Amino acid sequence: xxxxxxxxxxxxxxxxxxxxxxxxxxxxxxxxxxxxxxxxxxxxxxxxxxxxxxxxxxxxxxxxxxxxxxxxxxxxxxxxxxxxxxxxxxxxxxxxxxxxxxxxxxxxxxxxxxxxxxxxxxxxxxxxxxxxxxxxxxxxxxxxxxxxxxxxxxxxxxxxxxxxxxxxxxxxxxxxxxxxxxxxxxxxxxxxxxxxxxxxxxxxxxxxxxxxxxxxxxxxxxxxxxxxxxxxxxxxxxxxxxxxxxxxxxxxxxxxxxxx
Numbered sequence: 150x151x152x153x154x155x156x157x158x159x160x161x162x163x164x165x166x167x168x169x170x171x172x173x174x175x176x177x178x179x180x181x182x183x184x185x186x187x188x189x190x191x192x193x194x195x196x197x198x199x200x201x202x203x204x205x206x207x208x209x210x211x212x213x214x215x216x217x218x219x220x221x222x223x224x225x226x227x228x229x230x231x232x233x234x235x236x237x238x239x240x241x242x243x244x245x246x247x248x249x250x251x252x253x254x255x256x257x258x259x260x261x262x263x264x265x266x267x268x269x270x271x272x273x274x275x276x277x278x279x280x281x282x283x284x285x286x287x288x289x290x291x292x293x294x295x296x297x298x299x300x301x302x303x304x305x306x307x308x309x310x311x312x313x314x315x316x317x318x319x320x321x322x323x324x325x326x327x328x329x330x331x332x333x334x335x336x337x338x339x340x341x342x343x344x345x346x347x348x349x350x351x352x353x354x355x356x357x358x359x360x361x362x363x364x365x366x367x368x369x370x371x372x373x374x375x376x377x378x379x380x381x382x383x384x385x386x387x388x389x390x391x392x393x394x395x396x397x398x399x400x401x402x403x404x405x406x407x408x409x
Contacts, residue, residue: 163207163210163211166207166210166211166214167207167210170205170210170213176289177192177195177196177198178196179282179287179288179289180192180286180287180288180289180373180376181288181289181290182281182288182290182292182328182329182332182333182336183290183329185288185328185329185332185369186324186325186326186327186328186329187325187398188389188392188398188402189372189376189386189389190385190386190387190388190389190392190404190408191402191404192376193376193379193380193384193385193386194385194404194407195404196380197380197383197385199404199407201403201404202403202404202406215309215349216308216309219307219309219347220293220307223293223307223345223347224276224293224294224307227294227296228256228276229269231255231256232255232296232297232298233255233256233276233294233295233296233297233305234247234252234253234254234255234279234294234295234296234297234302235247235253235254235256235276235277235278235279235294235295236248236253236276236277236278236279237253237254237256237257237267237274237275237276237277238274238275238277239260239262239263239265239273239274239275240273240274240275241260241263241265241273242260242262242263242265243262244260244261244262244263245277246260246261246262246274251279251337251338252279252281252295252302252337252338252339253279253295255297256274256276257274260273260274278291278292278294279291279292279295281333281336281337282336283335283336286369286370286373286374286377287373287377288332288336288373290332290333290336292304292305292306292330292333292337293305293306293307294307295337295339296343298343301341302339302341303339303341303342303343304330304333304334304337304339304341304342304343305342305343305345306326306329306330306333306342306343306344306345307345307347308323308326308344308345308346308347309346309347309348309349310346310347310348310349311348311349311350312348312349312350312351315346315348315349315350315353315355316348319346319355321357322344322357322359326344327344327359327362328365328369330342330344330359331359331361331362331365331366331369332366332369334359334361335361335366335369340360340361341358341359341360341361342358342359342360342361343356343357343358343359344356344357344359385407388408392408394408394409
């Protein structure tokens, strides 16, 4: 045998992830809630199509893939228990139930298009994420779910986290996740949220209830409008005072050559 089957398997898997990543288009002409808590200057570079030296190595792509798998698993039990709002595409006739509703609908018992029954044993309706947006403030994104618990709606964000951060630092939601879920609560009109953290090492859980922070939302609105004005001139914001060339985010940023 002149080749290593294990190495070939790794190559196939990693190439699949690379091809998938290359085929996914992310629209940087809008502001994404998932990245708003990071660097606003990076957001500007992406919006203005500055060249980036970002090349995501296969290990990083596997991390992203693991996160998506977690989201699919958690959403799976919510779909089974019919506690998640969304759009529901019929695999038989193509009709999409709930597409005209701002936050979608709970899973129907049958397809409104072809009238075929939908059940956990014979599912014909496929869950699709809802898109939340604000044209005025240029935000658009999809949260991990809007769920109902004890008759109350909650925005859901699902996060995986390593053992060190889970056990030693996670006593409240991470700042960037708190900002992200607040934007989704604002865009959806659902004033309550839950951030779900799962330990990558042993699947331990920590969940945090979050109520919308109206003061934070007003701050985000002002920041967004300010950035829109700056971008309209083809300019970028100043380097945030919290950033420096040695900080983790800047050392590994694909746009650092434009700053330092």
